[in-house]
Structures are given as C-alpha cells and as structure tokens.
Amino acid sequence: MRSRLAVLVAGSLISLAVAAPAEAAAPDLGAQGLKLFKTYHGDGDWQSPTVKLKKRDYRATVKYTCTDSSGGFMYLSWNGDQNGYESAHSSKARDTVTLNGHKGAMTGYFKVSTWIDCDWTVKVYQ
Secondary structure (H helix, E strand, O other), X not given: OEEEEEEEEXXXXXXXXXXXXXXOOOXXXXXXXXXXEEEEEEEOOEEOOOEEOOOOOEEEEEEEEEOOOOXXXXXXXXXXXXXXXXXXXXXXXXXXXXXXXXXXOOEEXXXXXXXXXXXXXXXXXX
8 A cells, every 4th residue: 555745845845655564465375265385486397296285185376478489388287196197288478277186196296398488387285
C-alpha cells in the first residue's frame, strides 16, 4: 500500500510516495491447499534425484521461459516405481505445465525435457 506525503521545502511543495511496510508473505500453497514440498531450478533437460512423496496426492508445476525465436517446448513427467507414470507438455515459448498426481507410485523421479535455451522452475506440492 502506498500513501503520499506532501513536504514544504524552501518554499516549494514536494510530493513523495511512501511505501507501507510489507506484510509477511503467505506460505506457498499450491491449488487445493497443498504445501510446497520441493523446488528445483535449471535450464535444458534435467532429471531429479529419487523423490519419496509423502502422499499419493501431489501437484507438480514447471514454469518456464525459452529465449530462442523458434519458440519453445516443455515436457514434464513423473516416472514412478511400479509403472507409475504421468506427463504433461506445452509447445509455447513461455508457460506453466501442471501434473495432478492422485494415483500411482510414491517413489520415483521428475523429468524435464525441453530446449537448451529454456529456464525453468519445478515446484512439487503435497
């Protein structure tokens, strides 16, 4: 929230913007009230270390931006033990891709397949 403060200096009226103190940041909650579990950052292709989910219900998002004029591509997958597999993709230069896991393996890894010029952040919520 901003407010304005008027000050008289050497016969001239000066108006200043004053910023209010920032409120405490809310915890990072995914959709459906899930809490942030893991965050990964990178560019190009990537595979996470083995992840053990605490619950079968999770949400994984990858927010990405590609800089090449040819466009972009993002493919996010969950490769779980015992044939648990989910994937989602986008062919836009900038987007967010989401996996909504509800059934399947609780141990596995996330994988990002994309162009080398794409920076991304993966967030896993539980």
